[in-house]
Amino acid sequence: MTSEHAEIPQTQQRNADNTPVAGKPVPGIDTEALTKAVNDGFDATLSSLKDLVAIPGIAWASFDPAELDRSAEAVATLVRETGMDDVRILRVPKTDGTPGGPAVVARRPARDGKPTILLYAHHDVQPPGDGALWKSEPFVAEERGDRLYGRGAADDKAGIMAHLAAYAAASKVLGEDFGLGVTFFFEGEEEAGSPTFRRFLEEHRELLRSDIIVVADSSNWKVGVPALTTSLRGLVDGTFEVRVLDHAVHSGMFGGPVLDAPTLLSRLIATLHDEHGNVAVAGLVGRDEVEVDVEESDYRADASVLDGVQLAGSGTIASRLWTKPALSIIGIDAPSVDVASNTLIPAARAKFSMRLAPGQDPEAAMTALREHVESHAPFGAKVTFTPGEQGNAFATDTSSAAAQVALWALAESWGVKPVEMGIGGSIPFIADLTEAYPEVQILVTGVEDPDSRAHSANESLHIGDFRHAVLAEALMLARLNVQGLQG
Numbered sequence: 001m002t003s004e005h006a007e008i009p010q011t012q013q014r015n016a017d018n019t020p021v022a023g024k025p026v027p028g029i030d031t032e033a034l035t036k037a038v039n040d041g042f043d044a045t046l047s048s049l050k051d052l053v054a055i056p057g058i059a060w061a062s063f064d065p066a067e068l069d070r071s072a073e074a075v076a077t078l079v080r081e082t083g084m085d086d087v088r089i090l091r092v093p094k095t096d097g098t099p100g101g102p103a104v105v106a107r108r109p110a111r112d113g114k115p116t117i118l119l120y121a122h123h124d125v126q127p128p129g130d131g132a133l134w135k136s137e138p139f140v141a142e143e144r145g146d147r148l149y150g151r152g153a154a155d156d157k158a159g160i161m162a163h164l165a166a167y168a169a170a171s172k173v174l175g176e177d178f179g180l181g182v183t184f185f186f187e188g189e190e191e192a193g194s195p196t197f198r199r200f201l202e203e204h205r206e207l208l209r210s211d212i213i214v215v216a217d218s219s220n221w222k223v224g225v226p227a228l229t230t231s232l233r234g235l236v237d238g239t240f241e242v243r244v245l246d247h248a249v250h251s252g253m254f255g256g257p258v259l260d261a262p263t264l265l266s267r268l269i270a271t272l273h274d275e276h277g278n279v280a281v282a283g284l285v286g287r288d289e290v291e292v293d294v295e296e297s298d299y300r301a302d303a304s305v306l307d308g309v310q311l312a313g314s315g316t317i318a319s320r321l322w323t324k325p326a327l328s329i330i331g332i333d334a335p336s337v338d339v340a341s342n343t344l345i346p347a348a349r350a351k352f353s354m355r356l357a358p359g360q361d362p363e364a365a366m367t368a369l370r371e372h373v374e375s376h377a378p379f380g381a382k383v384t385f386t387p388g389e390q391g392n393a394f395a396t397d398t399s400s401a402a403a404q405v406a407l408w409a410l411a412e413s414w415g416v417k418p419v420e421m422g423i424g425g426s427i428p429f430i431a432d433l434t435e436a437y438p439e440v441q442i443l444v445t446g447v448e449d450p451d452s453r454a455h456s457a458n459e460s461l462h463i464g465d466f467r468h469a470v471l472a473e474a475l476m477l478a479r480l481n482v483q484g485l486q487g
């Protein structure tokens with residue numbers, strides 16, 4: 001069957017404003033042959049993706065683990081079809097002794113002193129959620145317009161298929177010259193919070209060792225405009241408690257000379273931001289420069305900000321989302337309104353969640369927040385600060401050889417200059433990867449776009465951009481094969 005989907009034309013590369021993308025032809029890279037190989041294999045790629053979408057492999061305890069195993073088996077079969085022979089399904093136990101999600105790992109060793117690239121994606125998916133919100137069956141891939149709908153069609157089964165199809169195209173075109181080491185690592189529990197990721201890395205450190213890691217689990221800027229995700233924020237959380245009385249007392253008999261704990265906790269919380277809404281904790285890292293900005297109207301719509309509510313903080317919206325800290329109170333312990341009695345409340349507690357800018361040491365951020373909270377104890381109230389979890393931020397050195405190759409490949413494939421974008425959230429396993437392999441160059445790419453609705457009803461993949469993502473990665477493999485990590 002011939003493809004109904006527009007093939008990638010082999011024309012001159014152009015920017016979004018229709019100026020040609022500045023980029024010299026790279027000796028040894030046959031873009032035309034790689035484009036043809038990707039186009040020739042694309043129907044099969046899309047059909048394999050549809051087969052994967054049909055398997056509801058969910059790594060949550062309340063779902064059937066047999067489906068997750070079936071998902072791993074199906075992925076392993078697809079990996080074998082690319083010609084990799086040593087394909088394994090591996091898992092390590094969780095701390096409670098139950099098995100972790102099945103990961104599919106395959107490795108083809110590097111030859112002739114070439115580097116090794118590890119291609120990461122995950123085959124487990126989010127639960128479908130409320131079936132009534134879906135326009136088609138979540139586990140039956142359906143093409144509508146230029147998109148493919150289904151749970152995992154984008155996040156992250158398309159990431160798996162992009163890796164496999166890019167590898168297949170590169171193998172076909174490069175043939176015997178293909179000496180780059182390639183490792184596939186398809187995790188089976190990412191949507192459940194990667195509970196065994198760290199132990200998995202410890203157990204299989206040598207098997208997974210590489211020079212470059214491509215994490216295909218993020219988004220492009222918008223349909224038709226590729227992006228490299230160059231920063232992710234870190235995170236610290238914990239609680240602080242304000243205690244003012246030894247026990248609750250009658251608010252009429254004693255109210256007036258002393259303020260209750262919820263009032264004092266509120267006053268303490270109010271010191272966390274200045275009058276403009278910037279985080280007021282001294283000593284935190286944050287910066288303003290970002291390559292692109294987010295439209296205020298888009299932000300308001302996406303975040304569902306009510307009309308009339310003013311935005312907080314200063315600087316560009318993108319810097320407030322990606323390269324500055326953000327501090328939220330995500331829970332408060334105090335008597336609930338339904339059971340409130342007329343007493344002065346002796347103690348109240350808040351849980352905080354603070355997003356950290358790239359370059360911020362989480363330990364230092366936790367200490368800065370502790371010092372702020374302890375030194376702003378209102379009216380001499382007893383304040384107890386209890387640190388919780390912490391995770392590192394991530395920033396790509398875009399001058400690194402690997403990042404330069406990735407930016408070149410994205411431009412070459414889309415014909416549009418890629419955006420270097422941040423993500424306000426965190427991908428916790430990336431911190432685990434940098435800890436396990438401090439020297440490795442990590443590239444965060446993706447197949448999603450802002451309309452992909454990963455995790456929500458009607459998740460979808462833009463088929464045209466998916467084809468570009470496959471070609472971009474094939475170009476990356478080809479270029480790294482030619483030049484290694486020399487810039």
Ligand SMILES: [Zn+2]
Nearest residue numbers: 155156190217
């Ligand atoms: Zn994902």
